[in-house]
Amino acid sequence: MRMGVRSRGERHNEMQKYEETEHRRAQRGRPKEKLERMLTGFIWLSHHLGLAGLKSWIPSILLLVFLVLSTWILIYGLTCVQRYRINCKRLRCFPQPPLKNWLLGHLGLIQNSEEGLLYKQSLVYSFRDVCCWWVGAWCPVIRIFHPNYIKPVLLASGTVIPKDKLFYNFLEPWLGEGLLLSEGEKWRRHRHMLTPAFHFDILKPYVKIFNQSVDIMHAKWRRLCAEGTNYLEMFEHISLMTLDSLQKCIFSYNSNCQEKPSAYISAILELSSLVAKRHNNPLLYWDTLYNLTSQGRRFSRACHLVHDFSNAVIQERRHILAQQGTEAFLGNKRKSKTIDFIDILLLAKDEDGKALSDKDIQAEADTFMFAGHDTTASGISWALYNLAQHQEYQDRCRQEIKELLGDRQPEEIEWDDLVQMPFLTMCIKESLRLHSPVSMVSRYCTKDIQLPDGRIIPKGNICLISIFGIHHNPAVWPKPEVYDPHRFDTNNPEKISPLAFIPFSVGSRNCIGQNFALSELKVVLALTLLRFRVLPDKHPVRRKPEIILREENGLRLKVEPLLDLSSPDMHLSETSQE
Numbered sequence: 001m002r003m004g005v006r007s008r009g010e011r012h013n014e015m016q017k018y019e020e021t022e023h024r025r026a027q028r029g030r031p032k033e034k035l036e037r038m039l040t041g042f043i044w045l046s047h048h049l050g051l052a053g054l055k056s057w058i059p060s061i062l063l064l065v066f067l068v069l070s071t072w073i074l075i076y077g078l079t080c081v082q083r084y085r086i087n088c089k090r091l092r093c094f095p096q097p098p099l100k101n102w103l104l105g106h107l108g109l110i111q112n113s114e115e116g117l118l119y120k121q122s123l124v125y126s127f128r129d130v131c132c133w134w135v136g137a138w139c140p141v142i143r144i145f146h147p148n149y150i151k152p153v154l155l156a157s158g159t160v161i162p163k164d165k166l167f168y169n170f171l172e173p174w175l176g177e178g179l180l181l182s183e184g185e186k187w188r189r190h191r192h193m194l195t196p197a198f199h200f201d202i203l204k205p206y207v208k209i210f211n212q213s214v215d216i217m218h219a220k221w222r223r224l225c226a227e228g229t230n231y232l233e234m235f236e237h238i239s240l241m242t243l244d245s246l247q248k249c250i251f252s253y254n255s256n257c258q259e260k261p262s263a264y265i266s267a268i269l270e271l272s273s274l275v276a277k278r279h280n281n282p283l284l285y286w287d288t289l290y291n292l293t294s295q296g297r298r299f300s301r302a303c304h305l306v307h308d309f310s311n312a313v314i315q316e317r318r319h320i321l322a323q324q325g326t327e328a329f330l331g332n333k334r335k336s337k338t339i340d341f342i343d344i345l346l347l348a349k350d351e352d353g354k355a356l357s358d359k360d361i362q363a364e365a366d367t368f369m370f371a372g373h374d375t376t377a378s379g380i381s382w383a384l385y386n387l388a389q390h391q392e393y394q395d396r397c398r399q400e401i402k403e404l405l406g407d408r409q410p411e412e413i414e415w416d417d418l419v420q421m422p423f424l425t426m427c428i429k430e431s432l433r434l435h436s437p438v439s440m441v442s443r444y445c446t447k448d449i450q451l452p453d454g455r456i457i458p459k460g461n462i463c464l465i466s467i468f469g470i471h472h473n474p475a476v477w478p479k480p481e482v483y484d485p486h487r488f489d490t491n492n493p494e495k496i497s498p499l500a501f502i503p504f505s506v507g508s509r510n511c512i513g514q515n516f517a518l519s520e521l522k523v524v525l526a527l528t529l530l531r532f533r534v535l536p537d538k539h540p541v542r543r544k545p546e547i548i549l550r551e552e553n554g555l556r557l558k559v560e561p562l563l564d565l566s567s568p569d570m571h572l573s574e575t576s577q578e
């Protein structure tokens with residue numbers, strides 16, 4: 001037989017195979033034909049089983065299904081309406097400002113702007129303690145702005161009222177189940193394991209890092225001033241500086257980001273700004289839609305970049321730990337005083353001796369980077385703004401720091417100095433009151449909450465604790481809009497309630513990083529006031545409460561270098577003390 005020529009037998013076999021396949025295909029039929037065949041089969045079967053009348057029953061069965069479904073929907077709808085009516089009735093004890101209209105409720109009355117804040121201020125002046133706020137026709141929110149009313153919500157004994165995720169949901173792809181977003185048992189276990197990371201012994205060596213980061217920023221400021229640029233946008237400079245410090249304290253990584261932001265630092269800045277933009281645009285609240293937009297794609301790219309960085313550091317550190325063994329690893333770190341957050345997270349163990357997974361460590365490190373940079377930058381920037389507005393307080397702070405440091409060289413703030421700056425501390429606290437970086441925290445009431453006056457916030461409602469409202473409440477703070485550091489004078493006979501000043505929130509879910517933040521604030525402000533005079537810009541300031549409190553167009557201040565004889569590269573002169 002020659003190659004390529006098939007015998008008659010072979011051709012016959014092929015034909016047979018083809019016919020069988022066609023036959024099978026014809027038997028299977030198209031879907032419509034299939035359905036028809038199934039129905040016919042069903043009717044034939046029911047006929048033979050004595051269910052001949054079933055064919056005529058089909059419309060009745062369909063009708064029954066329709067009736068059951070619509071009854072279920074009706075009952076469910078009526079239950080919701082009834083629940084809503086009962087909720088409204090129970091909420092009647094809370095006063096509410098006039099509605100915009102019945103459909104929108106109060107939606108749109110508070111913008112993220114200076115006007116929005118002034119409106120919030122007016123609410124506090126009118127209602128003093130608590131009011132009900134409608135987000136659309138269906139969603140009531142209880143706003144609390146008196147310290148006496150926050151205890152049952154934030155300090156409820158035995159239970160931790162969970163956070164309402166309305167404001168945090170967009171952060172989830174970035175921060176995962178880090179401390180800020182996790183709940184329940186996972187949060188409790190992690191909070192317990194992470195608390196030692198903020199112990200004073202761990203924070204102490206970070207003070208050196210804060211000094212170094214602020215030195216870099218000041219060198220930049222001096223250069224800019226020498227080139228004739230004295231008006232600086234504070235947030236931009238200070239955010240980079242806080243990111244620089246955090247990257248060193250968390251990862252022991254120096255990316256020189258204050259000179260040129262690395263890809264990692266740029267990604268964090270981009271993520272923060274994208275989250276704020278998304279908050280301002282309800283059209284982008286739906287994940288599927290957001291992921292299709294260019295913003296969503298940028299967000300996802302930046303998330304990958306940030307995760308890859310933290311993951312690479314964790315893997316490298318695990319490798320070293322495995323090579324050296326825990327004892328030697330810890331010994332080396334203690335000797336070189338370079339224990340960072342990643343080390344502590346890697347070595348942390350829970351009550352059962354279980355360690356954190358790589359994914360958990362990554363989520364916590366990303367959370368610290370997020371929660372620690374903008375908040376602290378906002379705190380420092382507004383403190384400088386307030387001291388620029390009040391030269392008398394600025395001079396007094398400068399005097400205090402000069403006396404503390406004497407002729408110490410190099411000019412460096414040490415850990416023990418942090419408790420020796422009482423006036424600067426008063427100025428910082430007053431600034432955190434007047435310009436709180438975080439303006440509110442929210443909770444979801446998983447049970448009825450009884451307020452001290454007997455009123456009840458019913459289960460299922462969202463509760464918004466307005467830090468701004470509490471800090472601007474005239475019933476708590478006389479003339480709340482005035483910057484007066486003496487309110488925090490420890491010799492002041494008028495004692496402040498611990499719940500009246502809550503920039504870091506209170507209770508078991510308060511800010512875990514508050515000592516870290518306060519130490520950094522003190523170091524940065526002390527060195528800045530020692531080296532520069534800070535003056536206000538001519539333009540009026542317009543506050544903008546996003547995730548943190550910003551200035552609408554950036555917080556511009558004038559900085560004038562003060563004479564520093566110890567520094568050879570000074571091209572500066574002592575400035576007039578207006």
Ligand code: HEM
Binds near residue numbers: 376509516
């Ligand atoms: C001036 C600076 C800061 C302010 C005003 C601030 C404020 C706050 C507030 C109000 C909360 C409560 C949030 C809520 O209940 O929803 C919070 C939580 C948190 N903060 Fe800060 N924070 C600052 C700095 C930092 C720093 C430097 C870090 C870390 C290095 C940090 C890490 C966290 C974490 C992890 C949480 C969540 C704690 C938990 O839920 O258990 N914060 N912060």
